[in-house]
Amino acid sequence: MSLSLDEVKRIANLARIEVVEEEGSAILAQLTDIFSLIEQMQAVDTSAVSPMSHSQDVRQRLREDAVTEMDQHELFQSIAPQVEMGLYLVPKVIE
């Protein structure tokens, strides 16, 4: 599988990672290496192996449905850059 420089830029943009022009080709080379390793691994017959979603063979523990958290918004907001009327203020985002 080969990757293009445009795809590298697109992925970087989706992940909000800033990639300057010179870095692009270096990252492309590194990712291409990773992909070739994956390609190698894909030659292994895994038809009898179920996909692993977690590295440990343990199961999710569940929490009882109860309210255990109290209102601490003042404490949390004391480190926020900007707050008004209990709201966190962020740079304007409208799609």
Added chain:
Amino acid sequence: MQWETVIGLEVHAQLSTRSKIFSGASTAYGASPNAQACTVDLALPGVLPVLNHGAVERAVKLGLAVGGKINSPSIFARKNYFYPDLPKGYQISQYETPVVEGGSIRIRVPGASGADGGEKVVRLVRAHLEEDAGKSLHEDFHGMTGIDLNRAGTPLLEIVSEPDMRSSTEAVAYAKTLHSLVRWIGICDGNMQEGSFRCDANVSVRPRGSDRLGTRCEIKNLNSFRFLEKAIDYEARRQIELLEDGGTVQQQTRLYDPERDETRAMRSKEDAQDYRYFPDPDLLPLEISQSWVAELKSAMPELPQDMRVRLERDYGLSGYDAANLTTDRETAEYYEMVVSQLPSDPKLCANWVTGEIFGYLNDEGKSFGECPLSPAQLAQLLVRIKDGTISGKIAKEVFRQMWAKASEPASGAGSRSQRGVENLADEIIESQGLKQISDSGELEKLITRVIAENSRSVDEFRAGKEKAFNALVGQVMKAAKGKANPAQVNEILKKKLTE
């Protein structure tokens, strides 16, 4: 060309847990901003999500109610996108192995002008658990956006249907059936104003007879059945016009504007890969044991579709009545309690529940839970119709008074609310002398008087005019102030006129 509309729905049902899906913060509606956003909801460094037992339980219940497959293990995944109402930079959702896969919902489709359009089965693709995002407020913050994270982390069950619906009417019937089902099994309060039940509609059109799907547009966040219907109708029209003008439909996410009754492009659809889903390493595979499923299954109430069939079969009700009586559990339970006291006439009970009770509740804008009259109170009134104490017409007047009395709050010392007074119907019938005249002697006297006073009608009847007889019956009923038994009046009058 004849076009066919194809619709699939994605419904987000907010699960009725006390706490959030991955944190112990409250999910109560209407709290002051950020009062219910804890460290997990804020995505502060070092915190971990812990899954809520109650959310999983509710998802499994839905799976059981629709006959879907319950996956175990079920996997949580990160859906990556950047938006400030989602401070982690991803939403925890499910991708490859949702809690529920498959299943179906049987709907009744209304036909033209309220007629019954028959039944239809809508298949489900899946139902998966995920967390809701917070709210962004774009006004009045001097160019900034205000963020309230109270809703962030609220448990949602996203229920995805196959594109099995062919009209906005079918889509609304499906949404209403699902809405009543989630309330019936107690997993969601269904409050659409508060956003507890939101629909996204995937709409495409194709030439009638084609089996290929057209390019679809997704209309987001339709929070009323009326908007759902109008948005689909508008969108289908828009796509048909586009195609007929030689254009093509672009795959898009669109928003419905109720004020202008149109949909507008919001963003072009990102590919599924753009979200870069991957299993969330913070959450382990969720195991749902067979014994847990069995336990939930045994505690499930009779489902509305099963009850509907039973009411038709055992009580001889029409499909329409049975469907009306099973729209929610309060109504169904109320009806069954009325019938239990008058088992000889389930149809009469159905008529009064769907007629008078629905009508009065509707006029007062009340839900069934707010019905002032108990099933026993209604049953007593109906028993009095059955045993001939009052006529059906008088019963409506008694009902009106019962409703008014039971709606009065208890006022002052010594007075008490009529709510729950079991013999309310009898008290009203008794105190106002509304009993039918059953003493035939008294009735005969009345009829003799009417005959004497209406000699013209009598002559006409004797001359062969049947209509004149009805006029005489009317006069007798009037003289009896509606309290005479019509069958008895007919009988005596006929006898007297042919003497």
